[in-house]
Each structure stands twice: as C-alpha cells, then as structure tokens.
Amino acid sequence: MSHETQPVLFSGIQPSGHLTIGHYAGALRNWVRLQHEYDCLFCIVDLHAITVRQDPATFAERCLSFAAQYIAVGIDPQASTIFLQSHVPAHTELTWLLNCNAYVGELSRMTQFKAKTQGKTDKTIGVGLFDYPVLMAADILLYQTQLVPVGADQKQHLELTRDIAIRMNHHYGPLFTVPEGFFPEVGARIMSLQDPANKMSKSDPNANNYVALLDSPETMRKKIRRAVTDATPGITYEPDARPGVANLLNIYGAFTGESPAALAERYADKGNAALKHDLAEVIVEALQPFQQRYHDLMTNRDYLVALLRQGAQSAQQRALPTLRATYERMGFLPA
Numbered sequence: 001m002s003h004e005t006q007p008v009l010f011s012g013i014q015p016s017g018h019l020t021i022g023h024y025a026g027a028l029r030n031w032v033r034l035q036h037e038y039d040c041l042f043c044i045v046d047l048h049a050i051t052v053r054q055d056p057a058t059f060a061e062r063c064l065s066f067a068a069q070y071i072a073v074g075i076d077p078q079a080s081t082i083f084l085q086s087h088v089p090a091h092t093e094l095t096w097l098l099n100c101n102a103y104v105g106e107l108s109r110m111t112q113f114k115a116k117t118q119g120k121t122d123k124t125i126g127v128g129l130f131d132y133p134v135l136m137a138a139d140i141l142l143y144q145t146q147l148v149p150v151g152a153d154q155k156q157h158l159e160l161t162r163d164i165a166i167r168m169n170h171h172y173g174p175l176f177t178v179p180e181g182f183f184p185e186v187g188a189r190i191m192s193l194q195d196p197a198n199k200m201s202k203s204d205p206n207a208n209n210y211v212a213l214l215d216s217p218e219t220m221r222k223k224i225r226r227a228v229t230d231a232t233p234g235i236t237y238e239p240d241a242r243p244g245v246a247n248l249l250n251i252y253g254a255f256t257g258e259s260p261a262a263l264a265e266r267y268a269d270k271g272n273a274a275l276k277h278d279l280a281e282v283i284v285e286a287l288q289p290f291q292q293r294y295h296d297l298m299t300n301r302d303y304l305v306a307l308l309r310q311g312a313q314s315a316q317q318r319a320l321p322t323l324r325a326t327y328e329r330m331g332f333l334p335a
C-alpha cells in the first residue's frame, strides 16, 4: 500500500535517561509491528526532554543514540519518517496556538504532572513541565494523525489532545483529525523491578529499577534476578496480589507474544528463580541482535545525522499545511 492511502501514525519518546524494556513493551515493539500498515512518523521528542534539566553534551549524544536505537529495534528508515522534534519548528509554533485554547484546569489534572512535581514548590516547578501535554498535542495534531501507539501512562495526555482537537474544530471549523490511541494488550505498563507499585522509568536514578535496552547481558541477568517478587510458592498471574511476579510475566509476554496468564500456567509448579532465569535469557537473546545493529549504526554517525535532517525536512513539509490552516482560521494575516 502506498503512503498516500495509509492512515497516519505518530509516536515519540523523550531522549532522557536510557531506553528500557518498558519502552520496548509499551511503544517500540508496537511501532515495528504497525510500521507497514500506517504512514508513520517516529519522533525523538527532544523539546519534551528539557522539561527536566539535561546536561547539554550528554543530551546531544543521547539524541543521536535514540535515533540509532529506533532503527536498531527494527524501524525501517526508508518506510517511516524518523526525526528530531526541535528540527521542525512547526511543533513549537502550533503549541502556542493550542496553548491559547487549553485550560489551566485541565492541565492541572494531569496525573503525570502531579507525580513529577510531588514534594516540590511552585518556585521550583518549571512551566514546561506543566505545559508539556500541549506540546504533545501539537506533535500529534500537526500531521492529521489517526493512530498514536503509546503506553498506558500517556492515555490521559492523549485524551487531552482529543479534547483540544474537538474544541478547536468546533470553534474554527474542521482543522484536526481526532486521533485514537493504540494501547498494547500486554506490556502497556511495565513496572519498576524494585518497586512494582511504580512505573519503570528511563530517568530513574536507581538503575536496578529498570533493564536498559543497552545493558550488558550480565547486568540484565543480575537486575532480573534481583527483581522484587514475594514468598508465595509457585507462579500465578495476580496483578493486585502479586505485582512483582505479574510484572515479570508481563515483561515475558511482551517479549514472546504469550499471554501472562498462559505463562503463569506453564510456570505454576516452578519458583521465582526459574521464572527469572528464563525471563532473563529471553530478554538477553531478543536484544542481542538489537545491540549489535545499534553499535554498527553508531560507527556511522554521518548516516544518522543525514537521516535525521532528511526526516525533518519531510516532516516540516507535511506539517506546514495544518499549521498555516490553523493560523488562517484563527484570523492571522498571511505572512
């Protein structure tokens, strides 16, 4: 199918911290699965990452590394557009127009904002952290996106995007496609290995809470071995009663395509140690070719830089009609 007849898919990840098996389960593997059915834009959302202060030198390197990881995981750069958000000024321009149609009340309700600002005072909370869901709405709406594959933690932000799109379409006439979310059945919310009540996050200061896609096999094995479970004998899939074990089964299912319940039956008479051993081997084996491809790509930085430039040019061209239409409908004089 040619891109002209395919529905548009947009998704992105912030280049902060280390990509983890949570991002693989909740986002990346679904991108790979969907890339040939949709006209895909995969963005490295670098402007989102600075809502938390980044070290400039590390940040630049990480952006390139994320591009290499997108490709290494299986995104075909010939079929999809891979680009850096900051290279396409239309994202920030549309954000301002949407900001003036978004409400403080609705942004204040975002649970991620509440979680990330817990224990902080207004004097130390950046405006960017508060406003970041509007930038996310601009990312999505600029491309007339139909499908947004994300993990469960982004559900509320996607709902806000839909609300803003509906509101703007109502006030100014049809401008934006109202996007749908794609949430995987298994792996939409992978939890921290040491604290399964919390989501696995790539900027977690405790590296034992996550398995990074680029961790060495020995580190992966060690982190899985140390994951918090419980003392109940045997394996069952009970997310509420046994969150640590359920998390391991969810990760296992995300890597093999099996359902966590079926896996629990297979391991019913075995213990946590056996489950952890096998899960670690599944992850190590699945990520070995990814890591090899990644290291090869990082030896060809010129290729990555050229690819990102080309992706940004194509994305900017595609974004402009929607941006211009929004200005025009809001009554701005044409430039």
Ligand code: AQP
Residues within 6 Å of the ligand: 012, 013, 014, 016, 017, 022, 023, 025, 026, 027, 149, 150, 151, 152, 153, 154, 187, 188, 189, 190, 191, 199, 200, 201, 202, 203, 204
């Ligand atoms: N633990 C997770 N399980 C499943 N999916 C996840 N995603 C993130 N964590 C998990 C999905 O990955 C995509 C990119 O996320 P993001 O980096 O743009 O934002 P985030 O959700 O704020 O990720 P982190 O890891 O928590 O970021 P940091 O720690 O750097 O602030 C999204 O589709 C998300 O759902």
